[in-house]
Amino acid sequence: MSDAVIEKVDNDGVVRLTINRPKALNALNSDVLSALEAYLVELETHPRLRAVIITGAGEKSFVAGADITEMRDKTPEEARAFATQALRTIKRLETLPVPVVALVNGFCLGGGCELALACDWAVASENAVFGQPEVLLGVIPGFGGTQRLPRRVGPAMAIDLVTTGRKIDAQEALRIGLVNRVMPQAELENYVEELTKQLKGNGPLSVRGAKQAVHDGLDQDLDSALALETSLFALCFAGEEQKEGMGAFVEKRKPNF
Ligand code: CAA
Known part of the structure; x- marks a missing residue:
């Protein structure tokens, strides 16, 4: 893995984007969002695109949220600009013309959960942890969680998650319809490979x-x-x-x- 904040690998039309800040559990800062958006703009006109996989580097975390260190001293105007950048980027991911698969290892919190919510598929390892813990930081979800989460899991469960900030395991995420599949960690890569092969065959x-x-x-x-x-x-x-x-x-x- 290089030191680029996003790694892109194009395997004959199946494009894998890896968010690469493992030391910060792949938290989304402005650099990551800008790099991600640039790749997504490119993919919008990819002539042979068949599927996109988005994941986080390392086995500990998909994305542990928006970057708290970067957000800490923001003014309301700066926070609005940051959220606007993220919402625009996440919308681009959601509206790519091909299926988008979130491959979720480990922490999928806050902005990470909001990123996964914009994907067509979320495939999680058994060690995955989901949640919208923003209220524990004195804020609300700002990358679409208050809107995409109730559309995915229903308003009652969304209110539960966004007001308590509690974390749920992969099995609960599966039960409430937040993810499509849960796999043992050792089988996750193979499963996603088979899934994209199946999508490519259609x-x-x-x-x-x-x-x-x-x-x-x-x-x-x-x-x-x-x-x-x-x-x-x-x-x-x-x-x-x-x-x-x-x-x-x-x-x-x-x-x-
Ligand atoms: N932003 C910035 N840095 C983060 C981060 C985040 N969201 N999450 C983790 N990190 C950093 C930690 O600060 C730490 O860095 P240092 O080694 O330099 O201290 C490193 O990643 C490893 O994290 P921990 O030592 O905390 O690892 P852990 O295994 O003990 O705990 C964790 C893991 C439970 C995920 C914990 O890191 C955590 O609670 N992270 C924050 C999760 C969170 O609140 N996410 C929501 C963010 S707000 C948001 O996303 C708003 C929005 O909707 C836009």
Whole structure:
């Protein structure tokens, strides 16, 4: 691992971004956010992007939050600018056109949990610890936690977590729907590799369309969202991918997307 605050590895369209500040448990400071945003801007126009994995360096922490040392002396205006930078960056991650997988080892707290909440998948090791402990520091979540957490786990559990600041283990995170899978730490990498392989084997445009339908539909009333689904479904029939997928089924062979 180099000393860059974000490491990027592109494995034939599966891009892995590693937040690399293990000595500070990968806490998000302005440098990390700027570097992350620059990579995300690049990925928005990556011609062969199939999936993104985001993780933290080391086995102790995904991201232990926004950087408390950097925030400590901020004025309200500076705090607003910091949160705005983070929200913009996290939104870019959320709206990438392909599935984004958070690979969570260890601490996933505060801004780290808020980063994971913007991912399509969160796969956690058994040692993962989640929480929004901001109230213990005299603040509230500022990187989207008060809004994405209730949308993910429901308002009752979100209120519980953001007002007590309590930490939960991976199994509780799974039970409340905060993460998709929990794996023994030794199997986490293999599992994520298999997952991205599976995503890569599917029709690239249909995977993008399925993600878009879920994301865009969630912000709409049901009838509008269903109309959106119909449009995206119909659009699939305009391209080669549907012809290959359905043709392969009928011809009893594997599709070649
Ligand atoms: N910001 C800056 N530095 C951090 C950090 C953070 N969020 N979390 C950990 N670190 C640093 C520690 O200061 C320490 O640095 P030094 O070695 O230089 O002292 C190093 O990482 C290792 O941490 P600990 O020695 O504390 O490790 P531990 O195993 O004893 O404890 C921990 C781990 C429970 C995660 C503890 O570090 C901790 O409570 N961290 C803060 C978690 C937190 O409150 N996160 C929310 C931040 S606020 C936020 O995110 C706001 C928002 O929504 C925008």
